[in-house]
Amino acid sequence: MLSRRLVHTSSRRLNKFKLDPNYKFKCGIEIHTQLKTRYKLFSLSPSSFYSSPNSKISYFDVGLPGTQPKLNPEALYLALKLAVALNSDVQLNSTFDRKHYFYPDQPLGYQITQHYHPIAKNGFVELKSEFDEISVPSKIINIEQIQIEQDTGKTSYDKYDKTIKVDYNRSNVPLIELVTKPDFEDLKQVGAFVKNYQTLVKHLDICTGNLETGAIRVDVNVSVNGHPRVEIKNLGSNGEIQEALKYEYNRQVQLLKNQEDIIQETRGWTGNKTVTLRIKEDAVDYRYVPDSELPFINLSSTISSDIRKSLPELPEQILKKLTSEPYSLELKYAKFLVDNKDILTYYYHLIQKVNEKQQPTKLANNWLFHEYLGAFTKLNIEVDMTILAASLLGDLIVKVGEKEISTTSARLLLLQLLQTPEDRDKSIDELIEQYDLGKPQDLSADELHDAVRDICSEIVDNNPDVVERIKKGQKNSIKFLVGLGMRETQGKVDAKAFTEMFKELLKL
Amino acid sequence: MRIVAIRRLGNCSKVPLQKFSRVGSVLQSESDIRNVLNAPSWTVKELIQDNQQAMEEIHVDSGTIRKMLKLSGLETNVTPEQEKKLVQALKSQMVFIQHLYRDNDTDRKDKEENNDSHFRLIASDHKPGEPLTLKSLMEQIKELPQQVDPEKGETEGSFSLQDLDPKHKSFVTILSNRG
Numbered sequence: 001m002l003s004r005r006l007v008h009t010s011s012r013r014l015n016k017f018k019l020d021p022n023y024k025f026k027c028g029i030e031i032h033t034q035l036k037t038r039y040k041l042f043s044l045s046p047s048s049f050y051s052s053p054n055s056k057i058s059y060f061d062v063g064l065p066g067t068q069p070k071l072n073p074e075a076l077y078l079a080l081k082l083a084v085a086l087n088s089d090v091q092l093n094s095t096f097d098r099k100h101y102f103y104p105d106q107p108l109g110y111q112i113t114q115h116y117h118p119i120a121k122n123g124f125v126e127l128k129s130e131f132d133e134i135s136v137p138s139k140i141i142n143i144e145q146i147q148i149e150q151d152t153g154k155t156s157y158d159k160y161d162k163t164i165k166v167d168y169n170r171s172n173v174p175l176i177e178l179v180t181k182p183d184f185e186d187l188k189q190v191g192a193f194v195k196n197y198q199t200l201v202k203h204l205d206i207c208t209g210n211l212e213t214g215a216i217r218v219d220v221n222v223s224v225n226g227h228p229r230v231e232i233k234n235l236g237s238n239g240e241i242q243e244a245l246k247y248e249y250n251r252q253v254q255l256l257k258n259q260e261d262i263i264q265e266t267r268g269w270t271g272n273k274t275v276t277l278r279i280k281e282d283a284v285d286y287r288y289v290p291d292s293e294l295p296f297i298n299l300s301s302t303i304s305s306d307i308r309k310s311l312p313e314l315p316e317q318i319l320k321k322l323t324s325e326p327y328s329l330e331l332k333y334a335k336f337l338v339d340n341k342d343i344l345t346y347y348y349h350l351i352q353k354v355n356e357k358q359q360p361t362k363l364a365n366n367w368l369f370h371e372y373l374g375a376f377t378k379l380n381i382e383v384d385m386t387i388l389a390a391s392l393l394g395d396l397i398v399k400v401g402e403k404e405i406s407t408t409s410a411r412l413l414l415l416q417l418l419q420t421p422e423d424r425d426k427s428i429d430e431l432i433e434q435y436d437l438g439k440p441q442d443l444s445a446d447e448l449h450d451a452v453r454d455i456c457s458e459i460v461d462n463n464p465d466v467v468e469r470i471k472k473g474q475k476n477s478i479k480f481l482v483g484l485g486m487r488e489t490q491g492k493v494d495a496k497a498f499t500e501m502f503k504e505l506l507k508l
Numbered sequence: 509m510r511i512v513a514i515r516r517l518g519n520c521s522k523v524p525l526q527k528f529s530r531v532g533s534v535l536q537s538e539s540d541i542r543n544v545l546n547a548p549s550w551t552v553k554e555l556i557q558d559n560q561q562a563m564e565e566i567h568v569d570s571g572t573i574r575k576m577l578k579l580s581g582l583e584t585n586v587t588p589e590q591e592k593k594l595v596q597a598l599k600s601q602m603v604f605i606q607h608l609y610r611d612n613d614t615d616r617k618d619k620e621e622n623n624d625s626h627f628r629l630i631a632s633d634h635k636p637g638e639p640l641t642l643k644s645l646m647e648q649i650k651e652l653p654q655q656v657d658p659e660k661g662e663t664e665g666s667f668s669l670q671d672l673d674p675k676h677k678s679f680v681t682i683l684s685n686r687g
Contacts, residue, residue, distance in 0.1 A: 038652070039652060039656075039662075043660065043662055044652060044655055044656045044657065044660075044662040045661065045662045045663075045664075046664065052678060053678040053679050054668075054669045054678055054679065054680065055664060055665075055678075056664065057661065057667065057669070058660050058661040058662045058667060059660055059661040059667060060660065060661075061661075062669075062680075067660070072652070073645050073648040073649045073652070074649050074652070076640075076645065077645055077646070077649060080645075092639070093636070095628075095633075097624075100579075101579070102579070102580060102581025103581075104680070104682045109581075116621075116623075116624040117624075157684060158681075162683065162684050163681040163682060163683055163684055164681065164682040164683075164684045165679035165680070165681050166679060166680040166681070166682065167679060167680075168669075168680065284579070285575075285579055287579075287620070288620055288623060289623045289627045290623065290624060290627045290628050290629070290633070292627065292629045292630060293630070294630075295630055295632035295633070295637075296632065296633055296636070297640070298632075298636045298637060298638075298639050298640060299639055299640050300639040300640060300641040300642075301639070302641060302642075303640065303641060303642050303645075306641070306642040306643075307642055310642070
């Protein structure tokens, strides 16, 4: 569940692995990112996933003769957004080329890509220890180029009738390929870069950002002490990237220790080791030639600055803001909000509402992350920020802050609100009254004390086994009795009052 | 586009320039150009026949042939006779391709890089249109839904794979040589 992910840290996997200072790790990465467009790259068939096989295909997508490509401007726009956000030089003239290879998932016999003149060059990402899990204060990762290209179809092997089945729904879906310089000096930097990249593409609505569904696919190039580099292809998750890098680094170090040669090659990750896919001599000759059906992209010199102006606040700026006054969020919560834009928007509205009534931001932070998101987990329902308006949750938090309702009652009311749509049209005041959740205002302190004593005595009489356990030393069992008291009074009485009364009655 | 192609051939070192020298300054009108284009000055056949020596100089071994077959997605298990034929065919093609490259001494990588300038064949590669602004790009995006064309199979259901392969309802299938 979403809220559980908050407590998960990615550093766990890295704990046991260490780079040997005598064997310098060097790495560059290539990332393929599926663009979130309505249509495909060179045809206007829908670019959608999770559909029945071959239901989202046009004649061009399956390479039928007589069809011609036409660039989808959506893909160009998203590529430009990413290029600008990654501080790249957008190329005013870029072109498409054909990369030839024969495979059933590639119906044209070639992939249309940008080999000679990519859309952008020379970008960079700055990793900072302030926000990223890296060991140096700051690290620049240079981006060599960003290019637009087509995705391929998907093949699957059918053991039963010994056929390869091809689904072309993914064929011609727009991709961006990003190539970094070999600037990574350790695994943490790779992990931080990929994480930042995922967050950025998701934040800019360029891609879903999921590695697990194949929307982002990563290849890594690893070398040790300047020996030939080895490429590991198609890594599908952050975990796989880390594990494959660890394995490959250790393998290369071992070869060097044994005074064996490292061969320049392409390897694959099997889940527990890397294996040779092809060596340099066996490399595919792609025979790149310019595509003779696609005109080059001719951009205005103002397009980069215009796009920069149109970009929303970028993740790093948001992190800075959220971890500073007045929000003062812990970094992990701030990152969670940046990764979940709908919750971030909700959060801003909530804080505004709570602050308007002079209640502290800290109270709202606590309520959003622990009580509200936790309630979805408790009810085992998907987090949906549209269920409860931020203003209504804000009102509830304000009532807690003003001590108009106890925390326990507010929790109960929150669960009620999440489960009962008709209650969401009412005000918090109305709901407190309807469910009789307000503080017992018509009782004096003595009367309240007597009422608590009566309730506690009854609970003690009805639960002799629990009482016996407490008396034998299991002091924590008193919480069970307090819980019964809270339930009895629907949380209207402070838990502390019950605890003290039980201690008095049981002479603890 | 044909003019561009002619210009390229004119620049090629293997085509004797004097064949075109008579064109030179005479090419002043559209009909002059048309006349030149309608009068073939060389053929591929001629080129290959004239270059028997070049054919002899090209060395193509069995490994190259097999790699080419593999790259082309063709059957690599060929008889010696078939291989001999393929070697001849490949040599002829290589004579022609070498003819298209200006400098035959460069290595493969350089040749591939040369493709960038050799094969820019569409008019707009040489005469760009109006540069695209963000505003015009956004307008193009806005107009996309009106451009979806069922005749190109772009609307769901307008093209079914079953039309191509009635035996297989939803997948394109290929016989596998895996066990």
